[in-house]
Amino acid sequence: MNVRNTVIAIALFAMAFSSNAAIEGVTTNSSTFNASLIVITNRPILDNANTNISVNTVGKAKVTNKQLLSLCAFWMGTNWPAGAHLAFDWQTYQVVVVDQSGTNVLMYCLDDFRTGDGTITTNVVVKTHRHGHGFVTVTNITYVTNFVDGRFIQVDWFHGVGASSENLNAANPGSDKVLALDGSYLHIHDNIANTHITCQGGNTQKFSQTWDANGNGLIWKDSEATKLNYYGGQSISGIVNSTVGGTLTSAGTGKGYNPKMF
DSSP states (O other): OOOOHHHHHHHHHTTOOOSBBOOEEOOOSSSEEEEEEEEEEEEOOOOTTTSSSSEEEEEEEEEHHHHHHOOOOHHHHHHHTTEEEEEEEEETTEEEEEOOSSSEEEEEEETTTTEEEEEEEOOOOEEEETTTTEEEEEOOOEEEEEESOOEEEEEEEEEEOOOOEEEOSSSEEEEEEEEEEEEEEEEEEETTTTTEEEEEEEEEEEEEEOOOOTEEEEEEEEEEEEEEEEEEEEEEETEEEEEOOOOOOEEEEEEEEOOOOO
């Protein structure tokens, strides 16, 4: 299978379904989410009948939100309505599919196919920023996923806590501004289709928030920018020894405090 067909196998461009997506939940604290992955696989070896030389080359293809949306639609057996797109939901700390409004959740990309057979707790604490207290760490992110029939997309912006700077006005009213250089993590898993992608890379977070004289949250703003290092040993629709790298970005703002960073 060449690299183009590999990507088509991931994205399932031409799949059509009879059912329409249902609203599973509502989010009021989300950010945009954009993925740009490069998939590299080996092309068939070209033999030369007249010599002992053979040529083994690689091919590249791009996987973006469009292909990931198609993949999620296939998992759900549905059609997304016009305007549906990927977002990052801070209330459940995961990638979601939302409708055009950006608030109605059509799919929780980490949770929807979990069955409770296995529990994965992040091995690095998730950061929160509380006004007046600087950095506080918690371990409240737990993933419950069945790895036998598991299908999910997992993004952890704070998989590895790194160096950071903070400009904090702890008074009421006050503000907090953070620049953090962390390590992030991407995992796309489809055991049925034999797709297993895991990547790590550096993440730059820019986060700010304000609160009023009573300590009530006013506005939060956040951006995440990850560069995923190229990493081999990936399996793409059964094509082993593949390499994947790329970028993940997210940006958003909301009222009150961010549910995971406040």
